[in-house]
Amino acid sequence: MLAAMLLLSPGAWAQERFITLASTTSTEQSGLFGHLLPLFKAETGIDVRVVAVGTGQALKLGERGDADALLVHDRAGEDKFVAEGFGIDRRDVMYNDFVVVGPAADPAGIKGRGVAEAFGRIAAAKAPFASRGDDSGTHRSELRIWKTAGVDVKAAGAGWYRELGSGMGPTLNTAAGMNAHALADRGTWASFKNRQALTILVEGDKTLFNPYGSILVNPARHAGVKAADAAAWHRWLTGPKGQAAIAGFKIGGEQLFFPDAR
Amino acid sequence: MHDLAAALSTALALVTAFDPLMLDIVRLSVLVSGAAVLIAAVIGLPLGAVLALTAFPGRGVLVVLLNAFMGLPPVVVGLAVYLLLSRAGPLGEMGLLFTPTAMVMAQTVLVLPIVAALSRQVVADLWEEYGEQLRSLGASRPNVVMTLLWDGRFSLLTAVLAGFGRASAEVGAVMIVGGNISGVTRTMTTAIALETSKGDLPLALGLGLILIGLVTAVNAAVFLVGQAARRRMG
Numbered sequence: 001m002l003a004a005m006l007l008l009s010p011g012a013w014a015q016e017r018f019i020t021l022a023s024t025t026s027t028e029q030s031g032l033f034g035h036l037l038p039l040f041k042a043e044t045g046i047d048v049r050v051v052a053v054g055t056g057q058a059l060k061l062g063e064r065g066d067a068d069a070l071l072v073h074d075r076a077g078e079d080k081f082v083a084e085g086f087g088i089d090r091r092d093v094m095y096n097d098f099v100v101v102g103p104a105a106d107p108a109g110i111k112g113r114g115v116a117e118a119f120g121r122i123a124a125a126k127a128p129f130a131s132r133g134d135d136s137g138t139h140r141s142e143l144r145i146w147k148t149a150g151v152d153v154k155a156a157g158a159g160w161y162r163e164l165g166s167g168m169g170p171t172l173n174t175a176a177g178m179n180a181h182a183l184a185d186r187g188t189w190a191s192f193k194n195r196q197a198l199t200i201l202v203e204g205d206k207t208l209f210n211p212y213g214s215i216l217v218n219p220a221r222h223a224g225v226k227a228a229d230a231a232a233w234h235r236w237l238t239g240p241k242g243q244a245a246i247a248g249f250k251i252g253g254e255q256l257f258f259p260d261a262r
Numbered sequence: 263m264h265d266l267a268a269a270l271s272t273a274l275a276l277v278t279a280f281d282p283l284m285l286d287i288v289r290l291s292v293l294v295s296g297a298a299v300l301i302a303a304v305i306g307l308p309l310g311a312v313l314a315l316t317a318f319p320g321r322g323v324l325v326v327l328l329n330a331f332m333g334l335p336p337v338v339v340g341l342a343v344y345l346l347l348s349r350a351g352p353l354g355e356m357g358l359l360f361t362p363t364a365m366v367m368a369q370t371v372l373v374l375p376i377v378a379a380l381s382r383q384v385v386a387d388l389w390e391e392y393g394e395q396l397r398s399l400g401a402s403r404p405n406v407v408m409t410l411l412w413d414g415r416f417s418l419l420t421a422v423l424a425g426f427g428r429a430s431a432e433v434g435a436v437m438i439v440g441g442n443i444s445g446v447t448r449t450m451t452t453a454i455a456l457e458t459s460k461g462d463l464p465l466a467l468g469l470g471l472i473l474i475g476l477v478t479a480v481n482a483a484v485f486l487v488g489q490a491a492r493r494r495m496g
Binding site: 192223 | 442444
């Protein structure tokens with residue numbers, strides 16, 4: 001038993017330097033980290049261990065000091081996180097955009113419209129809509145769009161608005177199964193394989209802009225935070241090398257994330 | 263039908279390619295679940311036996327609780343262990359969160375009630391059968407425990423295997439306390455969950471087939487060893 005514990009202790013398991021990065025399912029499932037992390041490790045020798053959860057949960061992990069750095073996408077939540085002293089030095093990293101996917105037959109007639117109008121039409125047609133419902137960055141954005149569209153999904157959503165409480169991929173799986181609409185980040189959609197009858201119906205609207213921020217967990221609040229190595233990651237990601245690596249990540253020739261650190 | 267065929271060929275390709283990443287995942291799954299079952303057996307077998315043989319006030323309550331905890335929800339156990347190991351939690355300084363050790367701890371909590379509750383039943387039944395005899399021989403308490411555990415070893419092995427099945431199949435607890443970190447805490451079940459969320463259903467199902475094959479192989483090995491032992495005993 002002791003031998004088993006010893007064998008499984010983190011020291012024996014992996015000798016390398018590492019930090020824990022709490023990030024979102026959208027970045028992990030798009031394959032971006034598979035592209036970035038080997039480059040960073042080759043340069044610094046630091047391993048980045050990614051725990052991919054929704055932005056709400058990632059912020060929670062940071063609050064409790066269970067991650068050393070965050071890469072998330074909910075500007076309002078990020079600013080609150082920093083203002084409350086849980087994180088320091090928030091920086092812009094990159095952006096991509098959301099797309100509205102739905103049945104190719106377009107039952108609500110939303111193809112090519114503005115996103116708020118499209119959401120209004122989905123509600124009017126009571127066309128099925130699959131919501132993340134998990135307090136993620138994407139879910140928070142979706143709720144803002146419903147607000148702009150003047151639709152109260154809590155009151156009017158019976159029968160067509162489904163809160164799934166799952167990550168982006170599972171939500172798309174369910175949407176494909178129900179032939180429902182969904183708001184998805186372009187990265188996850190581009191690498192998603194089980195699309196069935198779904199296709200992009202709305203894209204390019206300014207409100208679909210989806211910016212990502214990098215935040216260091218405040219080492220003053222938790223003794224175990226690996227401040228120096230996390231700062232090295234933070235600087236690399238927002239520096240010229242990290243930014244170039246982000247721009248170089250493509251799926252099927254399509255660039256998925258656009259660097260915008262200043 | 264097409265999906266199933268694709269899953270089968272994916273599974274075959276994965277197994278025959280000996281993909282190192284795949285092997286790491288399999289090894290971690292076996293090590294974590296194996297360690298959890300080992301610890302649970304070392305604690306649970308004697309605990310179950312003592313519970314079967316000792317009368318004390320509140321034993322009934324304890325037995326009911328133990329039986330009920332066989333059905334502990336993995337997500338809840340994962341959450342409890344997470345709060346314990348979180349840097350903001352009581353054991354945070356040990357730095358165990360998102361490590362295989364954390365996963366072993368969570369799975370041990372899941373498996374222990376199964377091993378203890380089932381071995382309590384096995385030993386209680388044996389005691390009913392042989393208690394008179396053992397008492398007349400004047401066997402001491404530790405002696406009785408050892409004798410009955412040895413006598414019931416084949417039934418107890420099934421209890422331990424049930425625990426292994428539980429550990430290797432659960433995803434809720436290891437996902438939370440392990441974090442599904444690639445190359446560090448990714449197991450068969452969390453990898454299956456990840457591939458499902460990527461919409462790569464054939465790969466997910468292929469991994470699932472390998473997991474089922476693995477658990478079947480472990481059970482077959484135990485079965486064969488048991489048979490050989492029985493034959494030798496005549």
